[in-house]
Amino acid sequence: MRIVVVSGKGGAGKTTFSVILSILLSKEVDIELIDSDVEEPNSNLFLNSALESASVYRKIPRLNSEICTGCGKCADICAYNSVVMVKQKPLIFTDLCHSCGGCVEVCPVNALTEADDKYGEIGSGTSGNMMFKEGRIDVGKIQSPMLIKELLADKSSDRVQIVDAPPGTACNTVQALYGADFALIVAEPTPFGTSDFKLIHELTRVMNIDSAVVVNKDEGYSKDFYKLCESLEVPVLAAVAFDEKLSQYYSVGNLKGYLENEDITSYKGAVDGLKSLIMSEKKNG
Numbered sequence: 218m219r220i221v222v223v224s225g226k227g228g229a230g231k232t233t234f235s236v237i238l239s240i241l242l243s244k245e246v247d248i249e250l251i252d253s254d255v256e257e258p259n260s261n262l263f264l265n266s267a268l269e270s271a272s273v274y275r276k277i278p279r280l281n282s283e284i285c286t287g288c289g290k291c292a293d294i295c296a297y298n299s300v301v302m303v304k305q306k307p308l309i310f311t312d313l314c315h316s317c318g319g320c321v322e323v324c325p326v327n328a329l330t331e332a333d334d335k336y337g338e339i340g341s342g343t344s345g346n347m348m349f350k351e352g353r354i355d356v357g358k359i360q361s362p363m364l365i366k367e368l369l370a371d372k373s374s375d376r377v378q379i380v381d382a383p384p385g386t387a388c389n390t391v392q393a394l395y396g397a398d399f400a401l402i403v404a405e406p407t408p409f410g411t412s413d414f415k416l417i418h419e420l421t422r423v424m425n426i427d428s429a430v431v432v433n434k435d436e437g438y439s440k441d442f443y444k445l446c447e448s449l450e451v452p453v454l455a456a457v458a459f460d461e462k463l464s465q466y467y468s469v470g471n472l473k474g475y476l477e478n479e480d481i482t483s484y485k486g487a488v489d490g491l492k493s494l495i496m497s498e499k500k501n502g
């Protein structure tokens with residue numbers, strides 16, 4: 218089963234909730250936490266897991282201009298306009314390349330070959346009895362959705378996968394939500410947070426993914442937010458007030474210490490809600 222933790226914007230508390238809920242759930246359920254926020258993977262700052270890293274490559278065409286005849290077939294076949302003919306020579310924009318291999322295939326004189334292009338890393342390790350994985354895009358590379366797809370390709374694990382998704386509602390988040398069984402939306406009940414919540418909820422709705430909300434930094438002034446959740450029929454699993462102690466632990470990367478030493482009863486609703494979701498999924502096969 219895969220639960221994807223999302224938020225309509227950065228800073229709503231998505232990574233904090235992903236890590237806290239994964240640690241708490243891992244006491245009773247086999248969990249694999251996956252940080253798919255590949256442009257800024259931060260979960261492991263709280264776990265300190267020693268990661269084994271593997272480089273991730275894609276195929277791009279490489280030109281041998283000495284044997285190219287300038288026929289233009291490579292440019293004709295490229296559906297992504299990654300190849301343009303300039304003075305009868307192909308100019309290849311590798312950032313636009315989708316690695317389909319078409320240009321290499323059609324070149325009549327084998328002037329194009331496929332070359333490896335490294336664009337990121339996937340790290341994996343353990344933290345307590347929890348498994349952990351993260352994707353990390355190389356600086357300057359634009360293949361984040363491709364890396365997220367690679368990172369989340371394996372859904373066969375017996376463990377419940379909790380995916381910390383990239384923030385927002387654009388391509389990276391959409392990619393992280395593919396294959397989700399459930400979306401947990403982290404939202405702040407401010408006017409700004411409510412606006413972002415509407416966007417991310419709409420995304421889960423159009424992708425046909427059931428969702429629930431955990432409300433972060435609820436100071437009790439937010440009745441309209443709860444009315445909105447009710448009208449959208451999105452259950453609220455937990456509401457957590459701003460906690461200065463959490464900020465202190467967070468600022469030194471010690472969420473585990475927070476969970477061990479402080480009152481965390483406000484997270485109970487979210488843990489129980491996810492646990493019953495996991496159990497009903499297991500029961501239904």
Ligand code: SF4
Binds near residue numbers: 295296321
């Ligand atoms: S591999 Fe495919 S996408 Fe890339 S340049 Fe060639 S035809 Fe275009």
Ligand code: SF4
Binds near residue numbers: 326
């Ligand atoms: S298809 Fe081959 S020979 Fe023709 S322009 Fe492209 S690289 Fe050159």
